[in-house]
Amino acid sequence: LRMEWQPDEQGLQQVLQLLKDSQSPNTVTQRAVQQKLEQLNQFPDFNNYLIFVLTRLKTEDEPTRSLSGLILKNNVKAHYQNFPPAVADFIKQECLNNIGDPSPLIRATIGEFVVWHQSCYFRDLASINTSDGSFGALQKICEDSSELLDSDALNRPLNIMIPKFLQFFKHCSPKIRSHAIACVNQFIIGRAQALMDNIDTFIESLFALAADEDSEVRKNVCRALVMLLEVRIDRLIPHMHSIIQYMLQRTQDPDENVALEACEFWLTLAEQPICKEMLSGHLVQLIPILVNGMKYSEIDIILLKGDVEEDEAVPDSDQDIKPRFHKSRTVTLQHEGGEGEEGEDIEEDDDDDDDTLSDWNLLSDWVFKRKCSAAALDVLANVFRDDLLPHLLPLLKGLLFHPDWVIKESGILVLGAIAEGCMQGMVPYLPELIPHLIQCLCDKKALVRSIACWTLSRYAHWVVSQPPDSYLKPLMTELLKRILDSNKRVQEAACSAFATLEEEACTELVPYLSFILDTLVFAFGKYQHKNLLILYDAIGTLADSVGHHLNQPEYIQKLMPPLIAKWNELKDEDKDLFPLLECLSSVATALQSGFLPYCEPVYQRCVTLVQKTLAQAMMYNQHPDQYEAPDKDFMIVALDLLSGLAEGLGGHVEQLVARSNIMTLLFQCMQDTMPEVRQSSFALLGDLTKACFLHVKPCIAEFMPILGLNLNPEFISVCNNATWAIGEISMQMGAEMQPYVGMVLPHLVEIINRPNTPKTLLENTAITIGRLGFVCPQEVAPQLQHFIRPWCTSLRNIRDNEEKDSAFRGICVMIGVNPAGVVQDFIFFCDAVASWVNPKDDLRDMFYKILHGFKDQVGEENWQQFSEQFPPLLKERLSACYGV
Secondary structure: OOOOOOHHHHHHHHHHHHHHOOOOOHHHHHHHHHHHHHHHHOOHEEEEEEOHHOOOOOOOOHHHHHHHHHHHHHHHHHHHHOHHEEEEEHHHHHHHHOOOOOOOHHHHHHHHHHHOOOOOOOOOOOOOOOOOHHHHHHHHHHHHHHHHHHHHHHHHHHHHHHHHHHHHHOOOOOOHHHHHHHHHHOOOOOOOHHHOOHHHHHHHHHHHHHOOOOOHHHHHOOOHHHHHHHHHHHHHHHHHHHHHHHHHHHHOOOHHHHHHHOOOOOOOHHOOOOHHHHHHHHHHHHHHHHHHHHOHHHHHHHHOOOOOOOOOOOOOOOOHHOOOOOOOOOOEHHHHOOOOOOOOOOOOOOOOOOOOHHHHHHHOOOOOOHHHHHHHHHHHHEEEEEEEHHHHHHHHHHOOOOOOOHHHHHHHHHHOOOOOHHHHHHHHHHHHHHHHHHHHOOOOOHHHHHHHHHHHHHHHHHHOOOOOOOOHHHHHHHHHHHOOOOHHHHHHHHHHHHHHHHHHHHHHHHHHHHHHHHHHHHHHHHOOHHHHHHHHHHOOOOOOOHHHHHHHHHHHHHHHHHHHHHHHOOOOOOOHHHHHHHHHHHHHHHHHHHHHHHHHHHHHHHHHHHHHHHHHHHHHHOOOOOOOOOOOOOHHHHHHHHHHHHHHHHHHHHHHOOOOHHHHHHHHOOOOOOHHHHHHHHHHHHHHHHHOHHHHHHHHHHHHHHHOOOOOOHHHHHHHHHHHHHHHHHHHHHHHHHHHHHHHHHHHHHHHHHOOOOOOHHHHHHHHHHHHHHHHHHHHHHHHHHHHHHHHHHHOEEEEOHHHHHHHHHHHHHHOOOOHHHHHHHHHHHHHHHHOOOOOOOHHHHHHHHHHHHHHHHHHHHHHHHHHHHHHHHHHHEEEEEEE
């Protein structure tokens, strides 16, 4: 029998002392430690001492043990090939035996060993002491190093591991079975080759465990099936009906966590093209299960303090307040059909994959099972539309009018969840349901009042489409009362719902402005911290919705004093400035000249915030060890408020700009490394160009090359705002724009021809090309055939406005210079011209001349043939408006 290696007591003490010394901040000591380490590395069994300290000396403090592991790791990296076999074996054995150490730090250190050095550890999986701890640690390694384990660097240990893990699916211990599934689950989303090669065995093994009595096992089986649905649906389709039956059971699992995993299955399935055909036959079972999952349990109600009706006087704790992210300003255009395309999000950093769930976070403290069931019902409503209603309506009636508040509350939630998908089918029932919901706003239970706010907001579009006295007025009256509710959750829900109603109703709210402002201003004095932030949003949205109608002395007198009082109360470092600045930006834009009495201090402070942030960023870049990186959101929000001021005050902003160094600051912001800072800088540049070009003009030679560099569609919003600013500058510069055409035009032509460019960016690019062509036709017209077709298609849906007017004038002038450039795509030009409802007379004449010139050029007969291709509507409009 081989003797196990034992440390010499004196040697061990020496090593421990060395480890302690190495934690000393003293540089002399540090140097001595380094020399000592180099000496000891001459002795191979020094590494045995190190692993011994790491794995056996459980009474030593963790930093010392972990440090021992760190030194060993470096030794292994540098000298492993020179280790005697006995030392290598001892290290390996110790790691395998202690992979389940109770300390997370030590487990992580050992885990790193196992992963980094010698994938052969995994080849001995069978010999791992299969205690729960060690398999748990193995699971941790799979989580942390899934890519590494499937890489050539370690010659793909997964090829051995995956089959081994699959064997453990049959292990007698439920803990081991559960860990084994969890280990394999780490490799599904990355489509690890070793797993793909064993995919059928994996799926069969999952099916074999479907009815396992252990809830952790069932949870991991559900999780695996949900991920396989995304990654290898082809393999599940043959078994889909039995999988759906299984998931129907699991969604009702007595164990909450299992039910939750199973609920994710419906969310994921709804995103698959085969959802409709696979699920149709099962809706009759699924819908009641999801609806049932939307009820609060007794525990939920206790956790949510559902029995506490009045808590408005209780201050918020910091963890109540979720961090808010400022969305930088993006310039968009008005579309046919009314509102600006706010709905189309052109942000490039789309981290948020599970949009559906994040929408459901509006109800921040929902219990997760209920949130997941509601989200699933929402996506299914969007897939099945009104086909869902036959399964739902019979249930809904019983829920909505139920005497038990918990059941009634879940019915109101169901009604809100299906609003988007089943709107058409719900319309006949709304005249009865909306008044019932408005009544629920006065329910004695706060949780019923708050959910009623939310559900009503989901039907706001319909409410606003009816005569105002029928539903809008009663809804608004009750919602305003709820904004002043004595329960904080209701205040929050009412404020958010009111903001949605404002967006839908827009100027319909003008007759009630006095009443609305009284309520919102009263809430100012009443709200705790968290809801104040939501109140700012409701005020900002009101300003966006009613615009210049807010510019009345009596309204300004109500609204501005409390806002300015808050503004003066907050320090420059306080993040509550973000929502307040956003709100003031909307208010300044709406009030226009009405904001003049307040503009000076607001303007000054914004400039200061930008200046402070830039200074802090500079110090940080020079001495990162001495200074903290600034929070650039302060600068972004300040730039956006300056944009709001420039847009609202127009020419009045000139004297403020004259007395400040904003142009110098803007020059720095436009070159910031952070895209959002550049995005807001270009929006401000465009707004200042419109408001007071005399201050922008001296900087043009410096600014234009920076704008040219930012025409990079990788950063969509930055590119969008830079493009828009170039268009505004062109209109002011006129023919003096000529030296700069070459640095921007090639990029713009490339962007307008790119596939999959978001609509907003296409439209702004088209407008800017048109404006450049208007002021420098000789330079731009030769490129006409390279952009005319996408130019016409991207501008046909935009409402008549100044920007569209200048762009079309540009196209007409360019066609005059280079008529051959439009010939190939003339039908697209005809279509774009027909999209105008009321062009100005001189623009209409330009269109008339071009259309008739083309017709005369080709001759009557050819024109007849050509116009045969027109859709009937286009033919009609051109004939009626232009006589062709």
